[in-house]
Amino acid sequence: MMNYPSLRTFVSFIVSVAFSATGLCQRPNIVVIMVDDLGFSDIGCYGAEIETPNLDALAAGGLRFSQFYNTAKCHSSRVSLLSGQYCIPAGDKALTHAVTLAEVLRDGGYFTAMTGKWHLNGNPLDFGFQRYFGHLSGATNYFKGNGSFRLGRQPWKVPPRDFYTTVADVTFAIEFLNEARQTRKPWCLYVAFNAPHAPLHALQEDFDKYHGRYDAGWDAVRSARVAKQKQIGLLPVDQQESLRPEHVPAWNDLTPGQQGNEVIKMQTLAAMIDRVDQEIGRLVEDLRSAGELDNTLILFVSDNGACPYGGSSSETDVEPTSGGVSLGDSTGWAWARNSPLRYYKQNQFEGGISTPAIVHWPNGLSTKAGAIAHEPVHLIDVLPTLADVTESTIPTTYAGRDLRPVSGVSLKPILKAESLEDRPPIHLQFQNDRGLRSGDWKLVSFSGDAWELYNLAEDRAENNNLAEANPERLADMVESWTEMAVNELHLPEKFIGPPKRTQQPHTHPKWSKYSTQSAATSSTHTDTRTDLKPVGAIEPRARRNTKLEMADGVVRLIASGDDPGILIDWRDRQLPDGPYRFVMRVRAGDAADGELMYTVNPGDNPQRGKKIAFAIEGDSNAWQDIDLLIPERQRIFRLRVDPRKQPGELLISEIRLIGADGSVITSWPISRTGENRKD
Numbered sequence: 001m002m003n004y005p006s007l008r009t010f011v012s013f014i015v016s017v018a019f020s021a022t023g024l025c026q027r028p029n030i031v032v033i034m035v036d037d038l039g040f041s042d043i044g045c046y047g048a049e050i051e052t053p054n055l056d057a058l059a060a061g062g063l064r065f066s067q068f069y070n071t072a073k074c075h076s077s078r079v080s081l082l083s084g085q086y087c088i089p090a091g092d093k094a095l096t097h098a099v100t101l102a103e104v105l106r107d108g109g110y111f112t113a114m115t116g117k118w119h120l121n122g123n124p125l126d127f128g129f130q131r132y133f134g135h136l137s138g139a140t141n142y143f144k145g146n147g148s149f150r151l152g153r154q155p156w157k158v159p160p161r162d163f164y165t166t167v168a169d170v171t172f173a174i175e176f177l178n179e180a181r182q183t184r185k186p187w188c189l190y191v192a193f194n195a196p197h198a199p200l201h202a203l204q205e206d207f208d209k210y211h212g213r214y215d216a217g218w219d220a221v222r223s224a225r226v227a228k229q230k231q232i233g234l235l236p237v238d239q240q241e242s243l244r245p246e247h248v249p250a251w252n253d254l255t256p257g258q259q260g261n262e263v264i265k266m267q268t269l270a271a272m273i274d275r276v277d278q279e280i281g282r283l284v285e286d287l288r289s290a291g292e293l294d295n296t297l298i299l300f301v302s303d304n305g306a307c308p309y310g311g312s313s314s315e316t317d318v319e320p321t322s323g324g325v326s327l328g329d330s331t332g333w334a335w336a337r338n339s340p341l342r343y344y345k346q347n348q349f350e351g352g353i354s355t356p357a358i359v360h361w362p363n364g365l366s367t368k369a370g371a372i373a374h375e376p377v378h379l380i381d382v383l384p385t386l387a388d389v390t391e392s393t394i395p396t397t398y399a400g401r402d403l404r405p406v407s408g409v410s411l412k413p414i415l416k417a418e419s420l421e422d423r424p425p426i427h428l429q430f431q432n433d434r435g436l437r438s439g440d441w442k443l444v445s446f447s448g449d450a451w452e453l454y455n456l457a458e459d460r461a462e463n464n465n466l467a468e469a470n471p472e473r474l475a476d477m478v479e480s481w482t483e484m485a486v487n488e489l490h491l492p493e494k495f496i497g498p499p500k501r502t503q504q505p506h507t508h509p510k511w512s513k514y515s516t517q518s519a520a521t522s523s524t525h526t527d528t529r530t531d532l533k534p535v536g537a538i539e540p541r542a543r544r545n546t547k548l549e550m551a552d553g554v555v556r557l558i559a560s561g562d563d564p565g566i567l568i569d570w571r572d573r574q575l576p577d578g579p580y581r582f583v584m585r586v587r588a589g590d591a592a593d594g595e596l597m598y599t600v601n602p603g604d605n606p607q608r609g610k611k612i613a614f615a616i617e618g619d620s621n622a623w624q625d626i627d628l629l630i631p632e633r634q635r636i637f638r639l640r641v642d643p644r645k646q647p648g649e650l651l652i653s654e655i656r657l658i659g660a661d662g663s664v665i666t667s668w669p670i671s672r673t674g675e676n677r678k679d
Contacts, residue, residue, distance in 0.1 A: 027390050028364055029296040030105065030188040031283070032382070034081060035276055036074065036117065036197035037329070037345060038355055039306030039337025042273055046356045047229040047339060049213065049221070050270045054281035058298060058360040060370045063415070066234055067376040067456075068357035069437065070304050072346050073430045074138055075119045077303035077379055078192070082127070084383030084394070084406035086427060089490050093121045097404040099395055101383050102128030105188045108392030113176035115169040116192035123153055129190070131179065133172035140165060140194055142201035143323030164203055166195050166272070170279040174286050181290065186390070191283070195272045198307065199326035202271035207321050209274065214266040215603045217251025217259065218336040221266075225339040233372060235340065235460075242342035242351070242461035246505040248335045253516040256602030256637055257571035263603035265310075265330045268320050269337075294362040297389060301379065302355035306337035308344040310512030319605060324544075331512035342462045343506075348428040348435035348444050349462055359415065364389060366417040373414050376437055378426050380408030388412045407488065427484045432495060436481040443477040450502040451478055540566045540655075540668060543640070545647075553669045555652045557643065565642035568668075571602045575665060578632040581658040585625055586643060588650035591618035594643040596628055598636045606640035616643060616650065623653070 041047035045059040070077045076087035083090040083098035090098035102112040106128045113131035114124045117138065124132040133156070136148040142165045145158030151172075173191050180187035214221065222241070229235040244250075251259070280300075287293040308331035318325045334344045338351035345352050357377075359365065367373075387394050388410040397403060407427075413420055428435035432448035440457035453467040453474050467474050485491045542548045545561030557566070582596060594616055599609035612628050630636065639657075643650055656667045 026295065027186045028361060029186050029287075029292055030110075030386055030390065031287075031296055031298045032081070032101070032188075032190045032386075033280065033298070033300045034078070034116075034190075034192045035300075035302045036192075036194055037304060037307040038196065038273070038302035039334065039339075040341050040351065040355055041225040041229060041339040042196075042306065042337050043277070043356055045232070045358075046234060047225040047232070048273075049224065050273050051209075052273065052277040054277045054284060055300065055356075055358065058280075058284070058300065059358045061362065062298075062358055062360035062369070063365055063367050064234070064370075064372045065357040065359075065377060066372055066374050067354060068301065069353045069376060069378040069426055069428070070302065070355060071379065071430055072304045072348055072352035072428075072433065074197070074303050076430060078119055080379040080408075081301070081303075081382050084380050084408040085404060086380060086407055086429070086489050089404050089407075089488065091401075093119075095120065095127060095401075097402055099398045099401070099403060100127045101386060102188065102190070103398070104128070104383065104387050104392050104394055105390060106130065107395075108387075108390060109185060110390070110392075111180040111183050111185045111187040112190075113173070113180065113187070114190040114192065115173045115176070116190075117194045117197075118192070123150065125153060131176045133176075134169065134192065135165070135194070139197055139199070141199060141323050141326070142166065142194070164201075164275075166193055166275050166279055169193060170283050173283060177286065177290075188386075193276055193279075195276050196269050198309070198329050200265060200268040200272065200320050200328070201323070201326065202268045202321055203275060204319075204321040206271035206275050207268060207319060210267045210270040211608060212604075213270065214263045215601060217254075218248075218262070218266075218332045219251045222336040222339045225336070229340065239340060240459070240461050240463060241340040243463050245335065245343070247507065247511055247514075248332050249514050249516045251332075254514060255516070255572050257569065258514060260571055260603045260637070262330055262332060264319070264605070265327055266333045268327060269333065295364075297359065297361040297364060297386070299382065299386075300356070300358040300360075301382075302357075304345045305341070305352045305355055306334035306344055308334040308508070308512065309510040319607075329512075332514070340461055343446075346430055346433055347446060348430070348433045349446070350442075350456075350460060352433075353428060353435075361415070365415055367415070368417075371417075375414060375420055376423065376426060377411055377414070377420075378408065380406070381411050382408065384408045385411040385415075389415070425480055425484065427481065427489060429485065429489065429491065429495065434481065434485075434495070436477055436484075438477060438480065441473065441477065443474070443481060445499055446506045447508075448497075448500045449506070450499045453477070540568045543567055543642075550669060553653060555669065556649060557652055558649050559644055559647050561647060563642070564644065564647075565640055567606065568639045568641075569637075570639070570666075571637045575635045575657075576659055577635050578630055579660055580630040580632070580636070580665075582628045582630055582639070582641075582656075583626060583658060584641075584655040585623045585653045586616060586650055587620060587623050588616050588618050588644070588648070589620040590648060592616040592644035592646070592648070592650075594626075594641070595645070596630075597640045597642070598630060598632075599638045600632055600634055600636055602637045604638075606638050609638070609640075 043052040043055050045056045079087040079090050082100040085098055106112045112129045114129045116134040118136045119138040133151050140146045149156040230237050287296055307329040310328050310330045320327050341350035343349035343351040425438040435444035442454045442456050444452050452465045454462045485496050543565045546564040547558040549556040594614045596612045597606040597609050617624050657665045659665045
């Protein structure tokens with residue numbers, strides 16, 4: 001029996017021939033770029049101090065949106081992007097009631113490829129993509145990857161070194177484009193970066209670039225971003241910022257230790273976003289070199305706003321520049337990164353659902369270069385828009401699936417410098433967080449709490465709840481939300497019920513927990529307290545490749561690799577001002593070069609602080625006294641001692657920090673009497 005090609009294969013062949021014969025192969029190529037957990041103000045052309053010249057150039061030559069909405073959550077935004085539907089009616093992660101962007105364009109004669117984060121059921125090759133590299137999981141270690149990496153359908157082993165996920169995504173994307181060009185078909189490429197989603201990991205060169213840039217804290221950064229947003233025309237000059245939420249303290253009320261921890265987090269986030277921009281630049285340059293840039297529609301979007309899931313803000317002396325060190329997100333920085341909007345990822349307030357969006361298409365845009373579209377649009381509009389501009393058909397039936405109607409609308413009129421004639425209300429929902437955007441008005445509920453009502457034309461920051469002043473409008477919008485939830489979104493009853501009792505202030509168990517001090521600790525503050533705790537209460541911490549064993553007041557330091565040592569952290573202690581002497585006794589069997597490092601800024605890493613070298617003589621039968629002058633007249637915050645820079649062992653005893661008056665401020669190990677002595 002002869003094997004006949006499937007109907008879909010035959011139709012695709014006919015369509016391909018027709019396109020070649022009629023010249024429709026000049027339809028635009030498509031690049032859709034989705035980043036993960038990007039705040040509204042996180043790139044330069046949306047107000048950031050982070051260096052994103054490639055995205056800024058795309059915006060300057062293209063079109064930005066000031067009210068581009070998502071679902072406020074990772075996987076549901078991917079469903080909406082690919083299907084043109086809200087998440088649940090599309091079949092959620094299984095996409096059982098949807099046809100995807102890749103399937104629509106593939107069946108319309110396009111070569112389709114994807115790299116990066118999938119985060120849905122199955123494999124991208126099951127849903128219309130013809131090439132795939134990336135991780136199927138919702139997050140991954142940027143350096144080490146995880147077991148979900150695939151090249152096509154085959155497991156792909158992450159190399160043990162010289163690997164970073166953001167870079168690999170674009171490297172494979174360019175390889176797929178080279179293959180697409182051989183087919184002489186138009187192509188569609190979807191790049192789904194995991195960055196800047198946690199775990200926070202940055203390449204060393206990118207991390208170093210932002211050293212010291214966030215020492216001023218989130219209050220200063222937020223104010224600067226809002227000022228820039230107004231200056232570049234993204235926001236009106238009279239735009240109000242969202243009010244500081246109760247759970248985000250003023251930067252100067254944080255303890256020095258928490259400030260240091262938070263500085264490292266934002267430094268890492270900035271480095272991750274910078275790297276995304278660099279890789280987008282590499283992809284754009286490939287398009288330019290191939291002569292394809294002008295006829296390629298590039299769409300840049302995010303799945304949700306900045307993520308606030310930081311938990312407890314622990315102190316750290318790490319640089320997350322390898323796969324062995326990971327940091328979580330930060331609620332305080334999420335507040336700044338979503339400037340000037342309210343709240344974060346998962347919430348249906350503006351900070352969770354409104355993110356940067358850029359379209360660049362020299363051959364297709366009729367808008368002025370650098371224009372900003374202020375009409376509210378949503379990820380559900382992407383599929384109908386791209387089907388429209390590529391002259392592809394969205395089917396109403398599809399083998400193996402029970403399709404539901406697309407909810408989005410084509411944004412082609414906006415691309416042609418026209419207005420949308422009839423924008424249906426935009427339904428907003430993730431679990432019990434819900435809302436509705438209808439014209440200038442916004443209905444929103446925090447985690448099932450009482451409905452709130454805002455006029456976004458006058459109050460984009462959602463500061464002034466108008467629910468009590470407009471009961472009829474409130475009731476009408478609640479009715480509209482409920483009707484859409486039942487008839488269009490097919491939501492389970494548990495997500496539709498009436499709101500719970502109003503809960504203020506809003507809280508979430510995953511938001512960062514901050515303990516504050518009554519006043520900021522200044523790096524030049526003189527401590528006048530007399531009840532300083534002995535250093536024995538601040539146990540020094542062994543660094544990597546270091547093991548500490550203590551017995552009878554003597555510490556055995558065992559170094560098993562490079563860069564060993566101990567760290568002493570006084571950021572939450574009010575030390576007197578310097579100068580100081582750091583003294584200790586050591587005994588070692590071999591000579592070694594040692595180094596002491598310290599910081600005068602709570603946000604600095606000792607490795608980047610000031611350094612004092614010393615030498616270990618190497619006599620296993622005799623103790624050597626080390627006495628180092630720390631000449632600072634201001635207080636120090638962290639101190640690191642590296643008594644040797646290579647594997648080996650040595651003994652340490654009687655570590656003391658001695659103040660300007662000769663008294664011992666702290667000591668370790670603590671003597672049996674616990675008394676400080678005078679030197």
